[in-house]
Amino acid sequence: MAPGPIDKSQVPQATVPRLARYLRVLHRLESEGVPKVSSKELAERLDANAAQIRKDFSYFGEFGVRGVGYEVEYLIDQLSRCLGVSEKWKVIILGAGKLGSALARYRGFQEEGFDLVGVFDSSQRVVGLDIDGVTVRPERELAEFLKDNPVDIAILTVPGEVAQLVADKVIAGGVKGIVNFAPARLASVDGVFIRQVDLSTELMVVSFYLSKECSPR
Amino acid sequence: MAPGPIDKSQVPQATVPRLARYLRVLHRLESEGVPKVSSKELAERLDANAAQIRKDFSYFGEFGVRGVGYEVEYLIDQLSRCLGVSEKWKVIILGAGKLGSALARYRGFQEEGFDLVGVFDSSQRVVGLDIDGVTVRPERELAEFLKDNPVDIAILTVPGEVAQLVADKVIAGGVKGIVNFAPARLASVDGVFIRQVDLSTELMVVSFYLSKECSPR
DNA sequence: CAGTGTGAATTCATTCACAGCG
DNA sequence: CGCTGTGAATGAATTCACACTG
Structure with missing residues (x-):
């Protein structure tokens, strides 16, 4: 997915506030020194559905490594960019x-x-x-x-x-x-x-x- | 519809915050001295869909009069009760x-x-x-x-x-x-x-x- | 083989369209 | 007639389930 700039109108409206919440948990994980995380672990922290999290990410790109999970710092960068919070x-x-x-x-x-x-x-x-x-x-x-x-x-x-x-x-x-x-x-x-x-x-x-x-x- | 106490778990989650917004507009109409209102007029004030408003009401009862619309004061009472804001x-x-x-x-x-x-x-x-x-x-x-x-x-x-x-x-x-x-x-x-x-x-x-x-x- | 990425299935929500009533 | 109330149709979001990959 995502071979080029994403059309934001394609992203479900319900996904957007969730991205912000993912980002918060990821920041916490980062401050705890956790280097990587799976969608299942994230889902537990958020009490959400793991597939939902993966699907939300998928509107923007492929951020994970199969069989392994997501690198926390990299995922923060990507989601920040997607949400526009890396701009000032x-x-x-x-x-x-x-x-x-x-x-x-x-x-x-x-x-x-x-x-x-x-x-x-x-x-x-x-x-x-x-x-x-x-x-x-x-x-x-x-x-x-x-x-x-x-x-x-x-x-x-x-x-x-x-x-x-x-x-x-x-x-x-x-x-x-x-x-x-x-x-x-x-x-x-x-x-x-x-x-x-x-x-x-x-x-x-x-x-x-x-x-x-x-x-x- | 609604021949007895309503089962709140039957009410769509998305409906609940909307009821609160309907109530606010109705209070405003009341303070303007408007005695009755149609779902179409309400929809314009809220920029929402008139059918949506009627359907939201329908989970709780039949509050309107066909061909006429809704009596503002009566509707306020009903929605307040449904939302639980008439309790203290x-x-x-x-x-x-x-x-x-x-x-x-x-x-x-x-x-x-x-x-x-x-x-x-x-x-x-x-x-x-x-x-x-x-x-x-x-x-x-x-x-x-x-x-x-x-x-x-x-x-x-x-x-x-x-x-x-x-x-x-x-x-x-x-x-x-x-x-x-x-x-x-x-x-x-x-x-x-x-x-x-x-x-x-x-x-x-x-x-x-x-x-x-x-x-x- | 563990965990991602994603079509397909399902559930939930909105809107349409019209029968029915005052 | 006009507007409500609501099944039926459409559309959106979520969840399932599994092919695929590092």
Whole structure:
């Protein structure tokens, strides 16, 4: 498989977040000094199906050695490249409330090729604050900032009512990817990838499975 | 359909988070004073497929009127009941770092039947702090707290290294649902529902779709 | 021979299309 | 008539099972 550049639209959508999880486990294995791993061992760590893991890899190439398994370091390199995390992405965070500043400090982002270059907020109360070395800027400077500093990805942690407004601004400024934590569906735009993350939905999913039955009426 | 209590294991897993999103849109419609809505109108608001929405509802009952549509208020009641959010769930948050306290303050949780009854942290630096009326308790008091105050759902916002440890403690204390924000897969336990939420995975998914191709080697 | 890579089989999810009802 | 509710058709994702290789 994979005799040349891969067409990403051929990769099942469900595969993509799994690749990220494989990568995390592999990093852990690497830090434990484990040199190689089989799909079966990976599957146990992830409680997943070994065939699923192999198939997921197969969309991108042949990364293993038959009868042996996968070399951890090599597999990390390959998956990182496939996921695009070996490139350096410029990221900004819109909204420096609790969630925004939690994300700004989150180490996982910085470690995986995401370079936080700005945090913006419209409230005077937080503008000027320093979050782990990044100063919170006033939102009215956003458009100008984007002119001078091309940004790839915007993380939206603004209130739902202004999410679409802010999204429009960053898209106008050339941002090509958005992770939206605001509880508001954003209008889709050609050439811009939008990922919706819904914290309260997660709680409701848990409550669904906890409430034992659902008697009608 | 649905002549009696519904068997939740019959409901497609993909349906559950969608119900939560339907509910949010319906609440918005309600606050706009809209009395009824068709599956087509809902679909437009959500950019989803109208048949999908009707089918999702059909797992739980017949909520609409043929030729007319759905009464907004009635539908909210029904879906809330199906999702279990009309029950009152006792929730604790483990880990009062930035993310934990962001979630503690998040209004959406409180509004939808989730009652935050405690926040715990192991660090002296945050124990005793007040987060919107809830005091951060020392984690060593967790087991005792759970004995006196039954808790349904635990939100884990602790570092990945201690996530399993903390999860074991809350499960021992009778918690039946966990939303885990720590980047660590938790061992599954019978009778305990665990939902993994992965913030850095979301960023990687975006980076995947942004990086235009993935040339091998 | 152990473990990958992958067609084929299966399961799960979405969408279509229309009968049936208010 | 218009819109729901739902079997049937399609499509996507997962799992099986085994040929193949180092």
